Amino acid sequence: MNGIWKTGVLLAAAVAISPLNLGASGRSVRSGSAMREMTPEEMARDAYNSGIGHKDKGLRAEKSDPKKAKVEYEKALKDFKHATELVPNMFQAYNGMGFAYRKSGDYEKALEMYGTALQMAPGFPDAIEYRGEAFLALNRVDDAKQAYMELFASDRKQADILMKAMGDWVTQRKAEPAGVDPAALTAFEGWMKERGALAGQTVSMGLTPVHTAWQ
Incomplete structure (x- = not known):
């Protein structure tokens, strides 16, 4: 992932620190021949x-x-x-x-x-994908769709992960509707098929969006 x-x-790119060896207390480190907090x-x-x-x-x-x-x-x-x-x-x-x-x-x-993570780091793909899964758990299908569309434009790997979670959610709701209208579920499944077909077309055409990995 x-x-x-x-x-x-x-990694140090996120917080400017170097790999450290912890002292026995867990609150001190060795710097050269000396210990420091x-x-x-x-x-x-x-x-x-x-x-x-x-x-x-x-x-x-x-x-x-x-x-x-x-x-x-x-x-x-x-x-x-x-x-x-x-x-x-x-x-x-x-x-x-x-x-x-x-x-x-x-x-x-x-x-x-x-939401707090995304306020600090707008566009952070991991948070968008995880939030999409939380939307699904709450049956907030439209919000989950929006999360997918955002990822599709910026991070296809995360978009694919969310699409799989959507498929799992559909399977679960078919067995246990939990208040989800069957017609709405069918419509959502149709939307998923359309998006899946489009994703396949863009991959075959070499149009997969390029993004910078979080390091």
Whole structure:
């Protein structure tokens, strides 16, 4: 997956720091032959990357051990929150909080966090895609469509990920409508087929939009 968040590593391009070796306390680092206190940015990076670790463990445990997954997402949320307390403008951590809230079923709070991330980093594709999935969970189909169209113009890989999530949502709603009108579901499925055909045409014509990867 594309982006700092989905690669699972917070790189120096996002927060101007270098790889560090932590001291025993976790708050000191060695600089040459001397020890020094970690900066807030360095501690935020470590908190963020710890959150990524818990997020990945949660994903791996989702099917086999849902209770463990829930615990891991809670730990990830705690780490991401700590990162934003240390560095309030770390948009990747807000995106991570949105992910953890969404996996915990708090979709409204997830949308709030994605919105904050996008205020700080307009166009951040990971947040747009994740927000699209949160819209689907709330049956906000038109908003999910808008998220897809935005990604289609800027980040085709993320657009494809959201399209797959849309297909999964349609399958789920056919089995459990959850208040979604069958006619609306059919119309949405038709829209998906049209967009899928168009996506295939642009790929075959070599018209895939070019974007700068988040590094």
